[in-house]
Amino acid sequence: MSHMITASLHEQQTAASANFLLTADSLVKEYGSFRAVDGLTLSVAAGEIYCLLGPNGAGKSTTINCFLGFNAPTSGTVRVKGLDVQQHAVETKRALAYIPELVNLYRNLTGLENLEYLAALGGGRAKSRSELTELLNDAGLQADAVNKRVGEYSKGMRQKVAVALAVAKDAEVLLLDEPTSGLDPKASNEFSALLGRLRDRGVAILMATHDLFRARETGQRVGIMNRGRLVRELATGDIGHADLERIYIEHMHD
Amino acid sequence: MILTIARKEAREIWRDGRFRGGAVLVAGLLAVALISGWQNYADISASHTAATEATWERWLDQGEKNPHSAAHYGVYAFKPMTPLSLVDQGVNAYTGVFTWLEAHNQNPFEYRPAQDGPALARFGQLTASTVLQLLVPLLIVLLGFSAITAERESGTLRLLLGSGVRRRTLAAGKAAGLALGLSALIVPAAAVGALALVLAADVEHGVSVSRVVMLASCYLLYFGAVLGMTLAVSAWARSSRVALLSLLALWIVNALLSPRLASDVARSLHPLPSAESFRTAINDELRNGIDGHSPQDTRQQALRDSVLAAYGVDSIPQLPVNYAGISLQASEEYANRVYDRQFGELADRMRAQEAVHRTLGIVTPMLAVRSASMGLSGTDVFHHEHFVHAAEEHRRLIQRILNGDIEKNSRFGETYTVGPEVWSQVPEFTYEPPVLASVLSKEAPSFMILAAWLLLTGLAFGLGVHRVAPE
Numbered sequence: 001m002s003h004m005i006t007a008s009l010h011e012q013q014t015a016a017s018a019n020f021l022l023t024a025d026s027l028v029k030e031y032g033s034f035r036a037v038d039g040l041t042l043s044v045a046a047g048e049i050y051c052l053l054g055p056n057g058a059g060k061s062t063t064i065n066c067f068l069g070f071n072a073p074t075s076g077t078v079r080v081k082g083l084d085v086q087q088h089a090v091e092t093k094r095a096l097a098y099i100p101e102l103v104n105l106y107r108n109l110t111g112l113e114n115l116e117y118l119a120a121l122g123g124g125r126a127k128s129r130s131e132l133t134e135l136l137n138d139a140g141l142q143a144d145a146v147n148k149r150v151g152e153y154s155k156g157m158r159q160k161v162a163v164a165l166a167v168a169k170d171a172e173v174l175l176l177d178e179p180t181s182g183l184d185p186k187a188s189n190e191f192s193a194l195l196g197r198l199r200d201r202g203v204a205i206l207m208a209t210h211d212l213f214r215a216r217e218t219g220q221r222v223g224i225m226n227r228g229r230l231v232r233e234l235a236t237g238d239i240g241h242a243d244l245e246r247i248y249i250e251h252m253h254d
Numbered sequence: 255m256i257l258t259i260a261r262k263e264a265r266e267i268w269r270d271g272r273f274r275g276g277a278v279l280v281a282g283l284l285a286v287a288l289i290s291g292w293q294n295y296a297d298i299s300a301s302h303t304a305a306t307e308a309t310w311e312r313w314l315d316q317g318e319k320n321p322h323s324a325a326h327y328g329v330y331a332f333k334p335m336t337p338l339s340l341v342d343q344g345v346n347a348y349t350g351v352f353t354w355l356e357a358h359n360q361n362p363f364e365y366r367p368a369q370d371g372p373a374l375a376r377f378g379q380l381t382a383s384t385v386l387q388l389l390v391p392l393l394i395v396l397l398g399f400s401a402i403t404a405e406r407e408s409g410t411l412r413l414l415l416g417s418g419v420r421r422r423t424l425a426a427g428k429a430a431g432l433a434l435g436l437s438a439l440i441v442p443a444a445a446v447g448a449l450a451l452v453l454a455a456d457v458e459h460g461v462s463v464s465r466v467v468m469l470a471s472c473y474l475l476y477f478g479a480v481l482g483m484t485l486a487v488s489a490w491a492r493s494s495r496v497a498l499l500s501l502l503a504l505w506i507v508n509a510l511l512s513p514r515l516a517s518d519v520a521r522s523l524h525p526l527p528s529a530e531s532f533r534t535a536i537n538d539e540l541r542n543g544i545d546g547h548s549p550q551d552t553r554q555q556a557l558r559d560s561v562l563a564a565y566g567v568d569s570i571p572q573l574p575v576n577y578a579g580i581s582l583q584a585s586e587e588y589a590n591r592v593y594d595r596q597f598g599e600l601a602d603r604m605r606a607q608e609a610v611h612r613t614l615g616i617v618t619p620m621l622a623v624r625s626a627s628m629g630l631s632g633t634d635v636f637h638h639e640h641f642v643h644a645a646e647e648h649r650r651l652i653q654r655i656l657n658g659d660i661e662k663n664s665r666f667g668e669t670y671t672v673g674p675e676v677w678s679q680v681p682e683f684t685y686e687p688p689v690l691a692s693v694l695s696k697e698a699p700s701f702m703i704l705a706a707w708l709l710l711t712g713l714a715f716g717l718g719v720h721r722v723a724p725e
Contacts, residue, residue, distance in 0.1 A: 068416050070724060093418030104409030108269045109262070120258045122417045169417070 019045050021095075021173050021204035022067060026076035029062050029228075036062040038228035039076070046172070049195060049205040051219035051236075053212060053248060059228040060208035064177050067206065068098055080173055094123045097166030101178035103158040107151035111136055111161050114150055115168060122169030132168060139164040140190055156187035163194050166203070174198060176207040180214050192218045216244050224251050255419065256427045263401075263431020268438060273397055277439040280389050284443045287382040291340030292450040298351070302332040305352070310682050318671045321656035322582060328356035329652070331645040331683050336632030337451055338465060342383035344633025353642075355649035355683075357656075358586065360593045382447065383627050386473055387620060388509045391480040393439065395501045398432050398484040400494040402722055407494060412724035425485075425719040429712075432481055440477075444470070464690050469630040472697075475704035476623040482711025489718025512618040519614065520607035532600065539592045557584050570666050579661025586653045593646070604635050615703040622707070626700035629693050636696055640688050648683045655679050 020043035029037040037059040044050040052060045065071040066078045069085045069092065078085045080092035105114040115132050127135075136146050139160040150158065159179060166174050174195075180188045188211075195218055199205055209215050215222050216236045222244065224232040231251045234244070267273050309330040316327055332352045339346060354361045405411040414424060451466065484501055491497035527535070542549055561580055562568065570577045608625065615622025628634035656676070664670035694701075 068412075070412070070415070090418045090420065093416060096416075098413070098416040100409065100412060102409065104413060106262070106266060106410060107408075108266045113262075113265070117258065117262045118413065118417060121255060121414065121419050 021046050021081050022050075022206055023079045023082075024063065024066070024076065025079075027063065027066060027073050027078055028075040029059075029066060029071055030074045035228050037066070037073075040225075040228070040230050041076075042223055042230060042233070044173075044204045044206050046204050047199055047202045048221065049199050049207060049219040051215035051222045052206065052208045052225055053210060053215050053222055054208075054225035055210060055252060057227075058225040060225055061177050062228075063225075064098075064175050064206070064208055067096070067173075067175055069093060094169075095171065096173035096175060097122070097162070097169060097171035099159060099162040099166070099174065099176045099179050101181050102155065103162040105150040105153075105158055105161060108149060110147045110149055111141060111153065111157070112146045115161055115164055118165050119168035122165065122171075125170065127168055132164070135164040135167050136161065139167070139194060156183050156191070159183075159191060160194070163191075163198070166198065172203060174203050174205045176205065176209075178209055179207065180209065180211055188214060212245055212248055213241060216241055224248055226251055255423050256430060259419075259424060259427025260430035260434055263428060264434035267397060267432070267435030273393075273435065276393050276396060280385060280393050281439050281443050283380065283389065284382060284385045285446045287380050287385050288340060288443075288447050288450045290380070291343070291382055292453055295335050295337065295340045296453075299335050302334060302351070305330065306332050306683075313680070314674055314677050316677065318673045320669075320671055321659045321676060322357065322578075324672075324677065325357035325582075325653055325656045328354050329683065331355055331648060331685075333638070333641045333645075334685060334687070336637075336687065338469060338631035339633050340382065340450055341386075341447065341469065342627045342631035342633055343381055344628035344631060345635055345638060346633050349635070349638045353645055355645060355652060357582075357653055358589055360589075360597065360646055360649065383624075383631075387476070387623060387627070390439070390477060391509060392505055394432075394436065394477065394480045395484050395498075395505055397435060398481060399488055399498045399501050401428050401432060401485055402488040402719065403491055403494040403497050406722060406725055409725070411722070415724060421719045421722070422716065425489075425716055428719075429481065429485060429715070432485070433478075436477070436481070462690060465630050465632075465693075468690070468694065469627065472623055472626040472630065472701060472704060475701070475708055476619055479619045479704060479707035479711055482708055482715055486711050486714035486718050489715055489722055508618040508620045512614065512620050513624065516611050516614045516621050520610035523610055524603045524606040526600065526603055526607075532596065536592055536596050539596070540589055544592060544595065553584075553588065554581065557581060573666065575661050576664045576666050576670075578666060579657045579659070579664070582660065583654065583657035586650070586657065590650060597642075597646075601639050604639070608635055612699050612703070615700060616706075619704055619707045622700040622703040626697045626704070629697040629700070632687055632693075636693070637687060641685060644685050645683070652680050 022042075022044040024040050024042050027037050027040040028035065040059070040063060042050070042052075052063065054060050062071060066073055067080065067085060069089045072086055081095050083092050085092045105111075106117070109117065112129065112133060115136060116129065119127060119132065133143075133146055137143060141157060141160045141164070145153070145157060150161070153161075176195075180191055183191060192214060195205060195207070207215070207219065216239075219236055222234045222236055223230050224234075224247070232247060234247070236244075239247070309332075313327075313329050316324060319327070330352050333350075335346075400407075402411075405414065415421070448466075483504065487500050487504070488494075488497045491500060538546075540550070543553065557580070558570065558577070561573065561577060562570070565573055565575075567573055611621050612625045615625065625634070629636060659672065659676050659679075660670065663672075
């Protein structure tokens with residue numbers, strides 16, 4: 001039995017040989033008669049930021065939830081580091097970090113205590129308080145804010161804690177769901193810069209957003225989703241902002 | 255990982271001003287209840303000790319008189335307070351604390367605080383058991399109602415589950431964390447309780463460590479069951495608001511309604527006779543015989559005939575013994591049969607009522623913990639009956655000694671008086687309460703019910719957490 005499991009793991013890890021840390025293959029997710037994701041196939045490589053664009057209800061968050069293992073696919077597969085998310089729930093979650101639109105932390109704990117707690121649960125290498133403080137500072141959190149309770153934090157500050165958490169748990173994959181929504185331009189720019197640094201460390205990043213500007217600025221590739229389907233994939237280096245906007249609008253009218 | 259979650263939960267709880275305020279209030283009330291319980295125990299124990307010594311001296315110093323007059327002079331028997339009564343006063347307030355041991359009569363117990371005190375005192379008495387059975391569960395509810403719902407509502411559940419935390423780990427960590435938070439209240443309160451018990455032990459009787467351990471265990475099982483119920487509701491409820499309202503409703507049923515409902519059910523299933531009808535039934539049987547057709551004079555005639563026949567004489571003055579002693583003792587023994595029957599039936603009904611209470615513990619854990627708490631504190635009906643039985647045995651012994659003296663040492667019709675040489679033949683009344691083993695065998699169902707509650711609520715919590723999903 002253990003030999004079979006080892007063989008299965010090996011086969012799945014071989015599938016990741018192309019260095020794609022995130023893969024969805026013909027992913028379908030239905031809620032009753034409603035098909036939220038319709039045959040999605042995509043992959044994100046190590047050191048790449050892939051932005052999923054689309055209006056509300058396009059299926060972006062459902063896709064993220066499938067990678068997180070919160071939603072079981074109706075058909076098709078989703079893999080993290082080559083491992084099927086449903087079959088290897090804990091291993092795949094250990095490899096990834098997740099930043100939702102609104103990062104919810106424990107209000108009665110400080111930023112440092114939140115990071116300490118969530119990093120310990122995340123299963124990465126144990127880090128000292130000074131190391132964690134440094135990670136928070138690196139993520140852009142002011143030194144005097146580190147020991148303040150999170151109840152006093154702004155949305156941007158909480159996102160910085162979430163980024164520090166991704167680094168603290170040595171995540172190889174980062175999933176983001178509308179992370180820049182509601183951030184002011186300065187905070188949004190800072191956040192993009194942080195993602196860039198994570199990308200440079202080899203982290204595979206999948207970001208769901210409807211911010212076209214941010215997607216083109218931050219990502220290497222952009223996928224446009226509408227009504228559950230991936231209708232277009234583009235390399236951001238090939239197009240300008242206006243072209244992306246035009247293409248996006250065209251697909252929204254399909 | 256469980257410990258990590260537990261530590262974080264406890265840290266959050268301790269930082270919560272509402273919990274700190276509630277815990278200080280409950281711990282304060284508990285400390286006050288224990289201290290006033292100890293004060294009450296010390297006062298009553300000292301009074302009992304003094305009264306017991308006084309009644310014995312009074313017995314020995316009663317002077318020269320006929321033994322039967324001494325039998326009517328009687329002695330008082332005082333029910334000793336158990337040290338753990340400072341935790342749970344049980345039925346003491348309703349059963350009375352002393353009785354008069356005299357010829358012919360098994361007297362009821364006197365001095366019932368619930369009867370003698372003002373009516374409102376019945377509702378306002380603060381005891382440690384009230385705090386432990388009513389207020390600590392309320393604190394647990396307020397502490398844990400949002401344990402799971404808040405994680406879901408605030409979105410942190412998504413963060414936890416997304417980090418690879420297993421649901422069963424989360425469940426165990428939550429339970430351990432809440433228990434750890436609660437220990438901030440329980441540990442100091444237990445220390446105050448232990449101190450009060452040590453002080454109480456010096457007053458009259460030693461404290462049975464085994465009883466204390468079992469009492470603590472029964473309350474820990476109860477708190478565990480309430481904690482399990484709180485967490486289970488939090489895991490299954492749609493929102494924190496629904497969880498809180500559901501738990502408050504359950505608390506009202508468990509803590510406030512169930513004891514009263516159980517009493518009503520027990521009373522309707524096994525009604526007790528009124529004091530008047532009980533006394534009338536005894537008097538009827540004494541007068542007309544247990545079968546209703548053997549009046550007292552007929553019984554006396556039969557006795558006289560059988561005694562005369564046994565000694566082979568024709569008249570009472572010819573007897574080598576004093577017939578008055580035989581007659582008095584026979585009358586006592588017949589009355590004892592009547593008392594055994596009537597009081598036995600009454601005790602059976604009271605035991606049946608207790609069994610109803612215990613059985614209804616299946617419905618709410620409050621009834622089970624209440625039964626176990628009173629039993630282990632030595633303040634339940636079982637302990638009262640045990641004392642009643644011991645006191646009655648002593649009354650019968652006194653009558654046998656005094657009637658035997660009349661029979662053997664006096665002549666029929668003569669004036670006969672004796673003094674301290676006979677009074678001192680009566681042993682001083684001493685009482686040993688039931689051993690722990692007998693209490694445990696009686697309370698085993700309560701412990702099993704509490705353990706079942708803990709198991710079932712734990713299971714319900716586990717299942718609830720297993721199905722909980724991020725919003």
